[in-house]
Amino acid sequence: MSEVPNLEERAAALDAVDELGKLREQFVLDDGTVYLDGNSLGALPSSVPGRVADVVEREWGRLRIRSWTESGWWTAPERIGDRIAPIVGAAAGQIVVGDSTSVNVFKALVGAVRLSGGPDAGRDEILVDSSTFPTDGYIAESAARMTGCTLRPTAPADIPGAVGPRTAAVLVNHVDYRTGRLHDLPGITAAVRAAGALAVWDLCHSAGALPVGLDEHGVDLAVGCTYKFLNGGPGSPAYLYVAERHQAVFDSPLPGWNSHAEPFGMRPGYAPADGALRGRVGTPDILSMLALEESLKVWDGVSVAAVREKSLALTDFFLECVAAHVPAGRVASVTPEVHAERGSQVALRCDGAAAVMDELIARGVVGDFRAPDVLRFGFTPLYVGFAEVERAARVLGEVLAR
Numbered sequence: 438m439s440e441v442p443n444l445e446e447r448a449a450a451l452d453a454v455d456e457l458g459k460l461r462e463q464f465v466l467d468d469g470t471v472y473l474d475g476n477s478l479g480a481l482p483s484s485v486p487g488r489v490a491d492v493v494e495r496e497w498g499r500l501r502i503r504s505w506t507e508s509g510w511w512t513a514p515e516r517i518g519d520r521i522a523p524i525v526g527a528a529a530g531q532i533v534v535g536d537s538t539s540v541n542v543f544k545a546l547v548g549a550v551r552l553s554g555g556p557d558a559g560r561d562e563i564l565v566d567s568s569t570f571p572t573d574g575y576i577a578e579s580a581a582r583m584t585g586c587t588l589r590p591t592a593p594a595d596i597p598g599a600v601g602p603r604t605a606a607v608l609v610n611h612v613d614y615r616t617g618r619l620h621d622l623p624g625i626t627a628a629v630r631a632a633g634a635l636a637v638w639d640l641c642h643s644a645g646a647l648p649v650g651l652d653e654h655g656v657d658l659a660v661g662c663t664y665k666f667l668n669g670g671p672g673s674p675a676y677l678y679v680a681e682r683h684q685a686v687f688d689s690p691l692p693g694w695n696s697h698a699e700p701f702g703m704r705p706g707y708a709p710a711d712g713a714l715r716g717r718v719g720t721p722d723i724l725s726m727l728a729l730e731e732s733l734k735v736w737d738g739v740s741v742a743a744v745r746e747k748s749l750a751l752t753d754f755f756l757e758c759v760a761a762h763v764p765a766g767r768v769a770s771v772t773p774e775v776h777a778e779r780g781s782q783v784a785l786r787c788d789g790a791a792a793v794m795d796e797l798i799a800r801g802v803v804g805d806f807r808a809p810d811v812l813r814f815g816f817t818p819l820y821v822g823f824a825e826v827e828r829a830a831r832v833l834g835e836v837l838a839r
């Protein structure tokens with residue numbers, strides 16, 4: 438028991454010097470709950486309800502259709518894309534916001550096969566990471582069928598050795614949603630490009646939690662959601678990144694009127710617009726989109742490097758507190774120890790994990806359960822503190838000691 442006060446004191450000392458600690462005030466959170474599920478649904482930034490009320494009552498209620506131009510609704514997908522860009526290491530003009538991640542995986546992957554030349558150019562295989570989030574796998578399978586390619590599920594670490602002259606495109610999750618493992622985006626992207634194929638990354642579990650460096654590492658296309666570490670709200674729109682060098686030839690499989698060069702020309706024939714907005718499809722979901730835009734304001738002046746530093750400190754401290762508080766042998770971490778391989782979550786394998794998580798939530802520690810036996814805890818550096826981390830591990834220890 439001697440470690441316990443020591444850990445509490447350490448937590449207090451870490452919170453006292455946490456330069457991101459004050460950002461918590463910008464979120465709607467209650468001190469009775471330790472919220473470790475921001476990797477599933479980010480918390481609500483306090484300024485969003487007022488902004489949404491303004492959009493509904495003034496922009497929609499009073500300005501009505503005038504808001505498409507006067508309130509900047511029409512250009513919101515590119516404008517908000519440019520706000521996300523620095524968070525994922527992209528220069529402006531390469532990200533468009535809209536649709537779900539699933540839909541953007543489809544656009545990106547089919548677009549990537551077309552950019553590679555596809556089967557006509559001898560490139561007739563798509564690689565997908567074998568541990569992928571299910572939707573990516575389902576869509577990759579359909580994209581492969583549609584483009585005349587074969588789908589090869591491949592472990593991320595094996596991708597550099599598996600790509601070759603027949604590879605059209607490779608779809609990889611930057612952080613594994615179940616284990617929290619961070620995959621080697623620079624190395625895998627370089628290997629894919631050296632083989633003449635295109636690298637498509639799913640950033641759902643990394644954007645807003647750690648540096649991504651899309652431009653720096655030469656990523657071809659990327660997608661991600663905005664409701665996790667970007668706190669955009671339930672079902673907030675996803676985004677699509679198309680590297681500038683590909684934009685002139687990016688051929689979207691969903692060429693809706695919003696990506697037409699002259700959308701109000703109402704022409705029967707399709708002619709794509711220039712730039713990132715080539716990734717748009719139909720009318721944007723303005724209410725969700727403008728809630729997201731407001732929520733991104735918490736990022737003003739925040740460095741992703743500082744977020745990463747705190748994220749690693751939080752997950753290190755959580756692992757240390759779990760080792761001290763939880764009876765030996767009750768949990769086993771499946772999240773890598775090595776910082777270079779860790780995202781911003783800790784996943785613990787545990788017998789009876791579903792019931793354990795129910796009990797944790799009843800006691801004010803909110804993580805989530807992933808079948809068959811994983812307790813998942815996400816750490817959002819913008820609003821999670823070290824005392825909360827210690828408390829979460831302590832409550833987990835109490836639940837497992839029963």
Ligand SMILES: Cc1ncc(COP(=O)(O)O)c(C=O)c1O
Pocket residue numbers: 537538539540570572573610614639641642662675
């Ligand atoms: C890695 C990953 N990809 C894709 C998705 C699916 O996103 P959407 O429901 O926005 O299509 C999720 C959802 O949690 C995810 O974690």
